[in-house]
Amino acid sequence: MEEVSELWRPGAQRVGRSRLRAFTDRCGLPEDYASLHRWSIEQPDSFWRAVWEFFELQGELGPHAVLPAAAIRETRFLPEARLSYPANLLRGDPAAPAAISCGEDGVLGTLTRGELAAEVARMAAALRGCGIGPGSRVAGVVANTPEALIAMLATLATGAAWSSCSPDFGVPAIADRLGQVRPQLVVACAGYRYKGRAFDIRPKLAELANLLEPRPRLVVHPYAIAAGDLPAGAEAWDDFMARGAGAELDCLAVGYEDPGLILFSSGTTGKPKCIVHSAAGLLLKHCSELGLHCDIGPGDRLLYFTTCGWMMWNWQASALALGAAVVLYDGNPFDPDPGRLPRAISEHGVTHFGASAKYFAACEKAGLRPFRGCAAPALRTLLSTGSPLLPGSFDYIYENWGADLHLASISGGTDICGCFVGGVPTEPVRRGRIQAAQLGCDVAAYDAQGKEVAGVPGELVCRNALPSMPLGFLDDADGARLRAAYFEKHPGVWSHGDWAVREDDGSFVITGRSDATLNPGGVRIGTAEIYRVVERLAAVEEALAVGQEADGDERIILFVRLAAGAALDAGLAEEIRRSLREQASARHVPHRIHAVAEFPLTRSGKLAELAVKAVVNGREAASTEGLANPAALARFAAAGRGADQDAGQ
Known part of the structure; x- marks a missing residue:
């Protein structure tokens, strides 16, 4: 660590x-x-x-x-x-x-x-x-x-x-x-x-x-x-x-x-x-x-x-x-x-x-x-x-x-x-x-069984009420939609939708949205764990990673927005993979890497990871009206079909 x-x-x-x-x-x-x-x-x-x-x-x-x-x-x-x-x-x-x-x-x-x-x-x-x-x-x-x-x-x-x-x-x-x-x-x-x-x-x-x-x-x-x-x-x-x-x-x-x-x-x-x-x-x-x-x-x-x-x-x-x-x-x-x-x-x-x-x-x-x-x-x-x-x-x-x-x-x-x-x-x-x-705020991280964990990623929960x-x-008179949104995953506590690590000293690391968490080989990985490695590279302006379903498992597809003058050639693809392998783990290494000109963003500037995950898996994004640039999704859909593989393949 x-x-x-x-x-x-x-x-x-x-x-x-x-x-x-x-x-x-x-x-x-x-x-x-x-x-x-x-x-x-x-x-x-x-x-x-x-x-x-x-x-x-x-x-x-x-x-x-x-x-x-x-x-x-x-x-x-x-x-x-x-x-x-x-x-x-x-x-x-x-x-x-x-x-x-x-x-x-x-x-x-x-x-x-x-x-x-x-x-x-x-x-x-x-x-x-x-x-x-x-x-x-x-x-x-x-x-x-x-x-x-x-x-x-x-x-x-x-x-x-x-x-x-x-x-x-x-x-x-x-x-x-x-x-x-x-x-x-x-x-x-x-x-x-x-x-x-x-x-x-x-x-x-x-x-x-x-x-x-x-x-x-x-x-x-x-x-x-x-x-x-x-x-x-x-x-x-x-x-x-x-x-x-x-x-x-x-x-x-x-x-x-x-x-x-x-x-x-x-x-x-x-x-x-x-x-x-x-x-x-x-x-x-x-x-x-x-x-x-x-x-x-x-x-x-x-x-x-x-x-x-x-x-x-x-x-x-x-x-x-x-x-x-x-x-x-x-x-x-x-x-x-x-x-x-x-x-x-x-x-x-x-x-x-x-x-x-x-x-x-x-x-x-x-x-x-x-x-x-x-x-x-x-x-x-x-x-x-x-x-x-x-x-x-x-x-x-x-x-x-x-x-x-x-x-x-x-x-x-x-x-x-x-x-x-x-x-x-x-x-x-x-x-x-x-x-x-x-x-x-009585905040903790829970594993899939609802057990509190520390030092490893888990679902961010709040165990008490807040004003x-x-x-x-x-239009949710009986509260059914609200209960489904926050209280069904771990009954009795608020599940917020973030994937987080609670450290022993009481500090926290947020590693991404839990519904966008990667799960290759059954090992859950927060997208921020990948971004913090890849975005250190001078050639990479920004990164976005999603999971693609394949053969009963999930593989990581990585998208990068490159700095001016940079190109996704075999050398850069290998540098990305080597950096992830050495600074994170072999589980973090993507199956494919694609370079794109822009990422789809919500109107408040957040990466639209869920929309990208949907189209990479051949599904329509549930809604694109919340995106600042919905046209950007087309490139990601093509990547999901296996088009334009990176030079490292």
């Missing part, structure tokens, strides 16, 4: 205020994280009450934060509580910055907390005037701009539920999602920017409006595209906002069981699931994650590179509840050059920056050395999720982004709109590992 070295220890100058340490002191517990974590899962009512009180959430808590039960689905969170998610996000100094917007062209706009609250008040009043309130649903087809944030907070202020899609989705992908939500009103941007271009989505909006039943009211703001012709029946943003002119902020307090946010699964294995979340539950969980695990608080600034179609957009918005500002970036992170986001970090005093693991890998491949090991003055924490952060990326980050940064690799999912495992600012960072299970677990799925 590869030697694991410590890359960072707490106590560095940039660690910040360590709210986790203050929280431990407040609770009168020992300072070691293991004791705190054990208490958090053994005493859930005390722990979640302490989170509420430590972050001074506004609302009525009642006598219980949690009523535990033997079954996860029977546990009740915040049973007597009433609170408003937007009221908690909008509190604080009205002169302090709240939302800072920027993009490829560097255009900057800032809303203070007072200005953001005033805009939310106007829109909430306008929504109420249209009959929007408890039981209603509002959706957004929006770019990552302040208007999206305003619309989400205003919707929740009325007691209605909010959901959002990214404007680069195709019409069928949006319709697959919003057709299930059945919103009474849709807020949309007229366009979006990417790679220096402005894309007009007004024709898309007109087509979408005709597909949704019942037909929703449509409100359009002129982002990226100058004001002009609107789809039939649509109302301009400014006109709609004028309906609420002069309104005072009025946020309806709701209970835990009231639907607040509707998020969508990626949709590469069927029509996306509409996952209904409690806004109160998300706020409580996010305070723990952002405040205790990321050490975010008043005066901090969080920039997470995301779109409004990824759960990380909802996650980062909750930083407002901790007194921080959010920096909203829209566009391509490499336009006009790979240094665009690092410049934004420096220009806007970002203290916490997050992106997908693939973003950091792409920066490394591009040779980007943004801070030469000495981070931007304000920057304290880097966050990474979306796919496993490989050991080599840890080295790259500490050598080129900042040797004294807290690097928090985190993992969870849309299903809980949060994290199971992640960073701990009072513990060391070890190369290639996620630091620990998060507070309140951000879904209220349910839309």
Whole structure:
């Protein structure tokens, strides 16, 4: 096994205020994280009450934060509580910055907390005037701009539920999602920017409006595209906002069981699931994650590179509840050059920056050395999720982004709109590992028989209830689909769908999705185990591996996207195989290797491993509308038929 070295220890100058340490002191517990974590899962009512009180959430808590039960689905969170998610996000100094917007062209706009609250008040009043309130649903087809944030907070202020899609989705992908939500009103941007271009989505909006039943009211703001012709029946943003002119902020307090946010699964294995979340539950969980695990608080600034179609957009918005500002970036992170986001970090005093693991890998491949090991003055924490952060990326980050940064690799999912495992600012960072299970999360790895394992891969499970677990799925009145999704594989515990190793020191390594795990000769292999070896090679930009059924067994088919000027000849094919054999095992060596120009990706930038696995095995991908580039699948289908074998065969 590869030697694991410590890359960072707490106590560095940039660690910040360590709210986790203050929280431990407040609770009168020992300072070691293991004791705190054990208490958090053994005493859930005390722990979640302490989170509420430590972050001074506004609302009525009642006598219980949690009523535990033997079954996860029977546990009740915040049973007597009433609170408003937007009221908690909008509190604080009205002169302090709240939302800072920027993009490829560097255009900057800032809303203070007072200005953001005033805009939310106007829109909430306008929504109420249209009959929007408890039981209603509002959706957004929006770019990552302040208007999206305003619309989400205003919707929740009325007691209605909010959901959002990214404007680069195709019409069928949006319709697959919003057709299930059945919103009474849709807020949309007229366009979006990417790679220096402005894309007009007004024709898309007109087509979408005709597909949704019942037909929703449509409100359009002129982002990226100058004001002009609107789809039939649509109302301009400014006109709609004028309906609420002069309104005072009025946020309806709701209970835990009231639907607040509707998020969508990626949709590469069927029509996306509409996952209904409690806004109160998300706020409580996010305070723990952002405040205790990321050490975010008043005066901090969080920039997470995301779109409004990824759960990380909802996650980062909750930083407002901790007194921080959010920096909203829209566009391509490499336009006009790979240094665009690092410049934004420096220009806007970002203290916490997050992106997908693939973003950091792409920066490394591009040779980007943004801070030469000495981070931007304000920057304290880097966050990474979306796919496993490989050991080599840890080295790259500490050598080129900042040797004294807290690097928090985190993992969870849309299903809980949060994290199971992640960073701990009072513990060391070890190369290639996620630091620990998060507070309140009884996380383990199970083998196929449901036995807990350590040091070897297993199914990532959570054995207790969390406040951000879904209220349910839309149109799943008896909960059958939700039970099938999370509770059938290992009855009584939440099976998340990740393949993970829990190490003896309590750290975790995520090796890929369990439903995409490779199984040659009956030995289960996480795809990340292959990627971490192959992507170290200079000739390989990115790798994707799937299992192909053959003769009652499974063999590995490896796809590689090559660096400029590289070719998949016999020499490179042999180098790939030799590296896997020496650095992993003979089981990891692929049966065939193919070079492709692009990989199919979900709209949030994740590798669509399941879609590729389907076509390589001669089946149709269950759904391609969740893909950013579905046409890329054709090359993979040909590979499944044995076409274009690599030069090493």
